[in-house]
Amino acid sequence: MTVLVAYGTTGGSTAEIAGWIAEELTAAGLGVRLLPAAEVDDVAGYEALVLGAAMYAAGWHADARHFAKRFAGRFADRPAWLFSSGPLDHTADDTDLPPNHQAEVAMGLLPARAHVTFGGRLTAEAHGWLGFVARRMEHEGHAGDFRNPERIRAWARGVATDIVAARQQA
Numbered sequence: 241m242t243v244l245v246a247y248g249t250t251g252g253s254t255a256e257i258a259g260w261i262a263e264e265l266t267a268a269g270l271g272v273r274l275l276p277a278a279e280v281d282d283v284a285g286y287e288a289l290v291l292g293a294a295m296y297a298a299g300w301h302a303d304a305r306h307f308a309k310r311f312a313g314r315f316a317d318r319p320a321w322l323f324s325s326g327p328l329d330h331t332a333d334d335t336d337l338p339p340n341h342q343a344e345v346a347m348g349l350l351p352a353r354a355h356v357t358f359g360g361r362l363t364a365e366a367h368g369w370l371g372f373v374a375r376r377m378e379h380e381g382h383a384g385d386f387r388n389p390e391r392i393r394a395w396a397r398g399v400a401t402d403i404v405a406a407r408q409q410a
């Protein structure tokens with residue numbers, strides 16, 4: 241029995257969040273497969289899903305959006321959770337930020353039972369166009385790493401507990 245942890249990332253920070261979640265699920269005794277959402281060909285055989293996406297321009301990363309479309313309806317009988325990562329400030333920790341429209345659509349499609357928003361990361365070390373934007377935003381005081389590993393790991397431990405509970409109900 242394996243849990244799929246899939247993610248859509250451009251700068252790598254959402255991939256790292258997914259990695260922290262995968263570590264907690266593994267520590268809770270669950271089997272875990274950690275994959276970029278675009279590399280998932282099939283979801284048969286997984287007992288649960290965690291799908292995460294970086295937010296860009298008030299949208300959800302295309303790889304995660306496409307994942308939700310490709311596997312629409314496939315999680316009707318298995319638990320699925322979504323997370324978004326993005327805000328470059330502490331609002332995600334201070335308040336319960338709702339899913340944006342595209343994340344909400346993904347929730348309905350799979351379907352998913354819950355969604356959480358985590359802070360994001362944008363630093364001047366980013367490569368390519370992201371680095372260009374990051375350096376400009378840093379100049380304006382909007383860059384930094386606003387991810388909160390402890391909160392993310394605690395959320396993942398809650399997901400692990402719910403997956404085990406879902407097993408017992410099945």
Ligand SMILES: Cc1cc2nc3c(=O)[nH]c(=O)nc-3n(C[C@H](O)[C@H](O)[C@H](O)COP(=O)(O)O)c2cc1C
Pocket residue numbers: 248249250251252253254255294295296297298299325326327328359360361362370373374
């Ligand atoms: C051009 C651009 C647009 C962004 N738009 C949003 C946004 O609409 N909402 C948000 O919360 N974060 C936004 N962000 C912040 C990113 O979501 C954040 O940097 C995230 O951690 C990136 O994840 P990744 O490293 O996995 O790609 C934006 C960042 C950039 C560079």
